[in-house]
Amino acid sequence: MGARRQRSVASTDVLCRRALNRATLHRQLLLRRGGAGGVEVVERIGGLNAQQPNDPYLALHSRLAGFTLAELTAAIEDRRLVRSCLMRATQHLASATDFRWLRPVLDPLLTRVQRNVFGRRTAGVDLTELVADTRAILAGRTLTRPELGRILAQRRPGADASALAWSAQYLLPLLHPAPSGTWDTLGSTPVALAEEQLGPLEAPDPRRLVSWYLAAFGPATTADIRAWSGVSGLPDIVAEMSGELRAFRDESGRPVYDLPDACRPDPDTPAPVRLLAGFDNLLLAHADRTRIMTNETRRRVCVDDLIKPTVLIDGTVSGTWHLDRRAGLVTVQPFTRLRADHTDAVTAEGHRVLRLAAPDQAPHDVRIAPA
Known part of the structure; x- marks a missing residue:
């Protein structure tokens, strides 16, 4: 052997x-939609970017048959899935099981990010004491990040409250409990001690x-x-x-x-049309993204800190799309002229998104702009 x-x-x-x-x-469930539960799928596909609260819902919808908004919301509310600062020091959803081993692996990254981003604004602050203080302040309760910052700053006259709160988030395993991360929920981010809510983390x-x-x-x-x-x-x-x-x-x-036993499908395996969420896993997982899109396409899709919602045709990024829920409308901007069968498939996917995201805004409409 x-x-x-x-x-x-x-x-x-x-x-x-x-x-x-x-x-x-195949591994991202974009060749064939899966039928497993949302938590299991999030574990399988390497977590979900959750900088915007609705993106994980749309990401799972593109990968799961029969997915509902309530399914993901319930998993966040009962902490089977948790929202926290993880890969690349950005907000992600991960299962509670994965968070326990994953967050300690990311400690050096998050410490480096705190130093690079907030080092000057926390100069003179004892960071070990800051972490201990944060543990004591959050023991048994949840605060918003601004509330935490104000309390930390009261104990450090002249310190930058925002920098203190963000530093605590990077240096200490914290979660953002529900309603943070649930559908349509915006506003101040709540923070709570991860170990208090999930138990001890792993080595x-x-x-x-x-x-x-x-x-x-x-x-x-x-x-x-x-x-x-x-x-x-x-x-x-x-x-x-x-x-x-x-x-x-x-x-x-x-x-x-x-991995030796991982599935590597035949390169000629058909790939169906999919509408991917903004900041989708597929677009952020590689340094060389040419397996998914050309460098020219990347410049059109990845603009500053924004990763646009994209149209996947034959496995490659071939356009962008926009959802207007109030109007019950999906507008697609292809980068090249679509074949008739691709037009039909894109339209069908657009209606599928509208049934999930704007069920009360019928009649629905999907418009495909000129290339």
Whole structure:
């Protein structure tokens, strides 16, 4: 067994861009919608970006048959799914089970982000004392981030209340409990102690992060894993896992790693049309995103800190879309002229989104703008 596995790790098999595309689409449930529950799917697809509260709902809707808004809301309210600052120091939804092992792995990243972003604004503040203070303040209760900042600043005259609250969020495992992260919920972000709500966290294990990522987004380079997670030191970790991974090369000759038994579909497997949410997993998971979109397309979709909702045709980003719930309207902006069958499929997906997001605004309409 060991010898066979070692030979597979040394493989120089080349995976073309389309093969990488189909493998990732399969793992993200974008070749065929799944029928499992939302929590299980969030674990399978590597969490969900949750900077905007409605995006995780739309992301799951593109991946699950029979998905309802109530299903995800219930999972957030009973803490089977939790919202917190995680990969790339941005808001994500993860299962409570995954959060317990994932958050400790991200500690060095979040400490680095605090230093880089808020270091000057917290100069002279004892950060160890800040963390201890935050634990005491939040014990047994939930506050909004501004409320926490004001209390911390009262004990540190002249300090920047906002910087203190954000620093506490990076340096201490905190959750944003419901209603934060639920459909249509905006406003001040609540914070609560993660260990108080979920129990003790686990010892950090970066190898588990690598395996989790590859199961959701692989095959991939170490640069891809870093771009998705923000974690450094990954080449050494992947080297330590050489006996557990299979190595390929991409069309540029770069080493690409995967779990040995992971599914890698035939590159000619059909890929259905999908309307992806803003900040969708598929668009943020790789340093080299050409398996999903061209560099020109990336410049049209990834604008400053915004990742637009996108149209996926034959597995690649082929346009953007906009939802107007009040008007019961989805407007699609394709980047090239659509074939008739693609027009029909895009229209059907648009109506599917409207049935979820604007059920009371019938009649619904899907408009496709000129390319």
